[in-house]
Amino acid sequence: MSEVAVTAKPGLDARRVRADFPIxxxxxxxxxxxxxxxxxxxxxxxxxxxxMRDFYETSYANIHRGVYELAERATDAYEAARETTRAFVNxxxxxxxxxxxxxxxxxxxxxxxxxxxxxxxxxxxxxxEMEHHSNFVPWQYVAGRTGADFxxxxxxxxxxxRLEDLERVLAxxxxxxxxxxxxxxxxxxxxxxxxxxxxxxxxxxVVVVDAAQAAPHRRLDVQALGADFVGFTxxxxxxxxxxGVLWGRADVLExxxxxxxxxxMIRKVTVERTTWNEIPHRFEAGTxxxxxxxxxxxxxxxxxxxxxxxxxxxESELTEYALGQLAEVEGLRVFGPPADRRVGIVSFELxxxxxxxxxxxxxxxxxxxxxxxxCNQPLMARLGVAATTRASFYLYTLPEEIxxxxxxxxxxxxxxx
Amino acid sequence: MSELDSLxxxxxxDHFKNPRGHGVIAxxxxxxxxxxPLCGDEVAIMVEFDGDTISDVKFQGRGCAxxxxxxxxxxxxxxxxxxxxxxxxxxxxxxxxxxxxxTPVRLxxxxxxxxxxxxxxxxxxxxxxxxxxxxxxxxxxx
Numbered sequence: 001m002s003e004v005a006v007t008a009k010p011g012l013d014a015r016r017v018r019a020d021f022p023i024x025x026x027x028x029x030x031x032x033x034x035x036x037x038x039x040x041x042x043x044x045x046x047x048x049x050x051x052m053r054d055f056y057e058t059s060y061a062n063i064h065r066g067v068y069e070l071a072e073r074a075t076d077a078y079e080a081a082r083e084t085t086r087a088f089v090n091x092x093x094x095x096x097x098x099x100x101x102x103x104x105x106x107x108x109x110x111x112x113x114x115x116x117x118x119x120x121x122x123x124x125x126x127x128x129e130m131e132h133h134s135n136f137v138p139w140q141y142v143a144g145r146t147g148a149d150f151x152x153x154x155x156x157x158x159x160x161x162r163l164e165d166l167e168r169v170l171a172x173x174x175x176x177x178x179x180x181x182x183x184x185x186x187x188x189x190x191x192x193x194x195x196x197x198x199x200x201x202x203x204x205x206v207v208v209v210d211a212a213q214a215a216p217h218r219r220l221d222v223q224a225l226g227a228d229f230v231g232f233t234x235x236x237x238x239x240x241x242x243x244g245v246l247w248g249r250a251d252v253l254e255x256x257x258x259x260x261x262x263x264x265m266i267r268k269v270t271v272e273r274t275t276w277n278e279i280p281h282r283f284e285a286g287t288x289x290x291x292x293x294x295x296x297x298x299x300x301x302x303x304x305x306x307x308x309x310x311x312x313x314x315e316s317e318l319t320e321y322a323l324g325q326l327a328e329v330e331g332l333r334v335f336g337p338p339a340d341r342r343v344g345i346v347s348f349e350l351x352x353x354x355x356x357x358x359x360x361x362x363x364x365x366x367x368x369x370x371x372x373x374x375c376n377q378p379l380m381a382r383l384g385v386a387a388t389t390r391a392s393f394y395l396y397t398l399p400e401e402i403x404x405x406x407x408x409x410x411x412x413x414x415x416x417x
Numbered sequence: 418m419s420e421l422d423s424l425x426x427x428x429x430x431d432h433f434k435n436p437r438g439h440g441v442i443a444x445x446x447x448x449x450x451x452x453x454p455l456c457g458d459e460v461a462i463m464v465e466f467d468g469d470t471i472s473d474v475k476f477q478g479r480g481c482a483x484x485x486x487x488x489x490x491x492x493x494x495x496x497x498x499x500x501x502x503x504x505x506x507x508x509x510x511x512x513x514x515x516x517x518x519x520t521p522v523r524l525x526x527x528x529x530x531x532x533x534x535x536x537x538x539x540x541x542x543x544x545x546x547x548x549x550x551x552x553x554x555x556x557x558x559x
Contacts (some may be wrong), residue, residue, distance in 0.1 A: 384483035386457030
């Protein structure tokens with residue numbers, strides 16, 4: 001088992017990458033940290049921490065309306081982060097990049113801002129059974145508020161969308177919006193978003209893509225996806241918490257109502273009426289996550305510097321290795337598709353041991369995995385489980401950490417036999 | 418003894434593998450169910466009264482070892498006691514019996530059964546729901 005099947009290819013040396021992450025200098029339960037929970041949140045490289053500290057120490061002020069030097073510098077840094085983000089997702093224009101609190105806020109902004117104005121009785125709002133609750137509950141709720149129908153594209157036993165069911169689910173209704181994740185946060189399944197977007201557009205719908213689990217792991221090109229809105233969150237891409245991104249096609253954003261109201265998002269306010277600022281500022285009410293934007297830009301530069309293709313290759317090698325090692329554990333069942341159709345996320349169940357107990361047992365060895373429904377209750381119901389244990393990998397993950405997980409799983413089986 | 422061995426000590430694993438009071442009561446006087454959304458633990462409890470005394474109590478559920486073992490221990494503890502006594506039973510009384518160190522997350526697992534039982538007693542006998550019961554809003558009170 002200690003046989004190391006993954007060798008670093010030119011471009012990504014995970015051991016060198018780890019030296020950038022201070023967290024790995026601190027043991028857990030007396031053992032080196034094996035952090036296999038990057039799908040929940042990624043650890044932070046020194047480059048991101050330094051960028052934020054440097055910004056706070058040398059350039060910090062509130063942005064947009066200050067006329068003094070420091071406010072100018074802070075505004076420049078914030079808008080430069082928007083441009084970095086634009087380039088990262090290959091958006092046509094920086095004005096299509098809205099900074100939000102996280103991907104949940106991005107999706108809610110569309111659900112309220114676009115959904116409330118555009119859904120009505122006889123319309124269908126369509127999600128999928130594998131959506132994270134953040135790309136499911138807002139649509140279900142706003143559909144209910146507007147009298148529209150809500151449905152979900154089913155998932156098959158392998159954890160992939162049943163595309164053959166699309167027309168059946170539609171059932172002749174007027175499709176207004178398709179909400180779909182690019183990558184399943186529980187199973188790692190990579191969805192055929194361009195194909196789904198084409199289908200939805202043929203029916204006249206708007207397409208919203210949750211890219212929270214895609215952005216960290218493969219090159220994200222919003223134009224290639226063919227969507228109208230794409231959201232992702234900073235903290236999963238090695239950036240800070242408190243910042244997310246909503247990309248929207250300019251012509252759709254221009255027609256969308258603001259969701260959060262307040263300072264900065266206005267053009268003119270009188271007692272009689274208020275008019276909105278131009279995009280993207282219309283959607284950025286209140287003091288923005290300024291230092292977080294700076295940190296996000298540093299994180300995007302960091303992962304781009306290492307290379308999304310190199311990260312993708314590293315993770316797919318790890319995933320293949322993990323699936324092979326896990327298959328050797330007695331009583332273990334892995335959910336989801338084969339390695340070539342998923343990112344580095346592996347959910348499994350261990351017969352006779354609840355995922356929470358699994359996670360606690362491996363934690364004693366310093367191995368961090370997540371246990372629960374992963375905000376995927378409809379998917380868990382489809383898989384017939386209440387919860388799973390999930391291991392997820394990133395650019396700093398080593399194959400021996402997967403070995404340590406497997407050792408812990410064998411131990412858990414023994415304990416509960 | 419390592420931290421892990423103390424957490425999954427023999428008595429916990431025994432209650433998990435051989436739960437006491439597991440099953441159903443036909444036509445119970447009161448019942449309630451609840452979930453722990455953090456890990457998807459589920460517990461349903463049925464109670465039969467003889468006057469104000471709990472003459473029989475049974476549970477069904479699925480979930481982690483801590484939640485199911487603690488509920489199993491609870492069944493042993495409450496049979497023969499009055500609804501009022503159990504409604505005012507402190508969480509520490511159960512936690513002493515469980516007897517293992519628990520993080521805040523696992524505390525929710527261990528206390529799920531007690532919360533569900535108190536809801537059942539509330540529904541059956543009108544006993545108060547403890548204000549300090551942190552999981553109350555997660556429970557089905559209908």
